Amino acid sequence: MKLSTSEVASRLRSSNQFVRTLIQNNDLLATKVGKTWVIDSVDLSRWIKDNKFVIEPYDHPRSSFLVPDKVALSFFTGAGGLDIGMAKAGIVPILVNDIDKNARKTIASNYKNLGLVGDVTKLTTDDIYDYANLPRGTTIDYMFGGPPCQAFSTAGKRRGYNDSRGDVFIKYLELIGRLKPRYAVIENVRGLLSIPAIFNDKDDKGIKGGVLLYALKRLRSLGYTVSFNLYNAANFGAPEKRERVIIIAKLGKDKVDYLLPTNSEDGAFGLPKWRTFGEAVKGLRKKHYVDYPRKRFKYLKYVPEGGNWRSMPLEIQKEAMGKSWNLPGGKTGFFRRLSRDEPAPTLVTHPTMPATDLIHPTQDRPLSVEEYARIQGFPDNWNIQGTLLERYKQIGNAVPVPLAFAIGKRIIADDNGIEMKTIPDFPYSRYKNTDDVSWEKNALKQLNKSPYYNVNDIPTKL
Template sequence: MSFFSGALGLDLGLEEAGLEAVSYNEIEKVFCKTIKTNKPETHLYECDIRELNAKMLLKDHGLKKGELFAIVGGPPCQAFSTAGKRKSLQDERGNVFLHFIDIIEGMRPKYAIIENVRGLLSAAMKHRPHNERGEGYPALTVEESPGGALAHIIAKLEKAGYKASFTLYNSANFGVPQVRERVVILASREGKEIPFVAKTHSDKDDNLPPWKTTKDAIWDLRNRKTLEHTKFPEKRLKYYRLLTSGQNWRSLPVELQKEAMGKSFYSGGGKTGFLRRLDWNKPSPTLVTSPTMPATDLCHPDKDRPLSVEEYARIQTFPDTYKFEGKTLDKYKQLGNAVPCGLGKAIGEHLIKFDEGKLEKYNTDGKLSRYLNTDHKSWYQNLRKEHTDLTLFQ
């Protein structure tokens, strides 16, 4: 059973692995149109998740508590996203997350799969204004500290009898031609910890196939005449005409760098997303909800245009036959918010093998992204350095 289903990226991957969705849940109208176009035979709850509850869902599907194999979902990430103003679990969208956990508790599926953005690892349960921190104020509580939200979520799952493991997964490690990182929580009702998913591809020489590249994904589309895409403004295009595959604003002559970047030229930070052409020979950077936002430009490797909707879909490993409804910007949004189907498939295959007692390959250290201390073991160790008493969440 899927919640916050979006464009079904995670669900399509799980279904390809062998699982079957009994229903989807989505609130955004255009996303719902996409679901109904591609999966007309599967029931869709077209509403806010807070209009649903475990008792209702069990009755609708003729299920008893505990009969469902898995509940999956990625609650809205805006409250935890590092791309926008950081909020807390007390935010309205954060409460939607907690209602999702309540449904898991009420339906008691054998497993739960919960995905979210990297920002969840450092999101607070409660937000204390910055002008009320520091000298003269009490130290931050666990709830107010970075990581407080995730600690609360895991505690709720464990109180309900689930054993939860999590880490940050880089989709490129699973055959997706994109560096895209998502936190994935795997929870088991039977109290046995689910190991981390073993990567299938690597950027290192460790007897695995190399990461898939942008070229692998979209080379055959480069001369198609009917691609759907937006446009860059002319003031940006004049610089893109001087750049080749893999280059960005730093590849311009210094005077043009200053002209192109304006005041940003003198500010700190990497700014690698400005005036960025994708590199044919590397995975794509993370696809966002629009390819033309200045700080996260996604320009085709050698065409003077943004990536097209079709190229977005390829890089997110959607089937070519999948149809996205809505206007062009709606399609970018659906794809930019999606979990790559390839990552979903890897998770699904892993969970099925675990359930059947046939899991032979799995990761033991949780190091499946560019970042350190993102798996539940090292993450909790870091949290305990700041807060030795975590009984609040037990």
């Protein structure tokens, strides 16, 4: 069968330009007929097989109709870091979700039989049951995900709330309300502790931490008890100093305890020290990475292991920093070279961004995608799809697998009535007052100082 470039693009779920580029580079065999390129379907199939090309999957139901003993659903699945860790603990999802085409390809490469759904803002309760292949009314035991979040407002022109990211966070809360899982997990960045929200027409700045205050009130109105904290992934065995807010909501009156750490920075509390970058990448052979721009590459040689721009000779610093020289703050992420003897800093979505450099400890290059994956705890055989930059992005956005494992272990222990005490006074992160009790106390104190609000002004539903 002969296919046009448009027909090939449709089959590959790609752009016409992508197909034309393949033809121009002689990667895909094609014949010119008049002014049109024609591709034989046999040649297309051969190219797909030879290049192990993964076609973005459409939404589809789970292949099995068997109802597992415990039903788990994953949302905002991405590269799957949260899912891998939860599965190691015994919480295996039967339905996964993402709207990003490369994440969906990654999902297709690693999850062969699970249901897949897309846009959370359009999902109904019936959609979830249909794609999960579950009878209506089946109890959902566990639901987890990291919805993007930013400031939102219900006042005036609904600034912020109209933004799809704010909407997605609210929609995820509403999904929890409709599905009523026995346990629900919300993972988010540290900024969730301070993201503002506006709840009336008198206020134009918003309540600091208002989004989280709303989430707490909404979840409690649905019958959940809620616990949360800001956790450094290094305290749970990840060779990375990444801090994330983890909220665990449980139906009923007894809230879930904080996560149980497995490591500490200096070996305190009788725990092993933090795992290091050197330990994580030991024995790694494949290394695919982006190149530094030439104008910045020449400065890397001046930065020793564990150093940054301040390690350069004084006469080089200003030249290397350029316009960034006048920026406020310590600027410690500029020309930052990792140390083999420490955990990596938080992985970002691109390793050569000037303010968040991630330079290899001993080689003049950025970290590779394989090193990214090791740091985040992905198995070496985990298949992450997309271009090099798209793979960096997916891994950089993921939840570290060891942190996810700690979440799953805590929930399973609670669900099975197993006592798993945490460590009193353990410093989960470098910040204070980040647990649900102290954070909410401070947030409400600030709320009561506002001329625009009292605690009753926070709605239970938007």
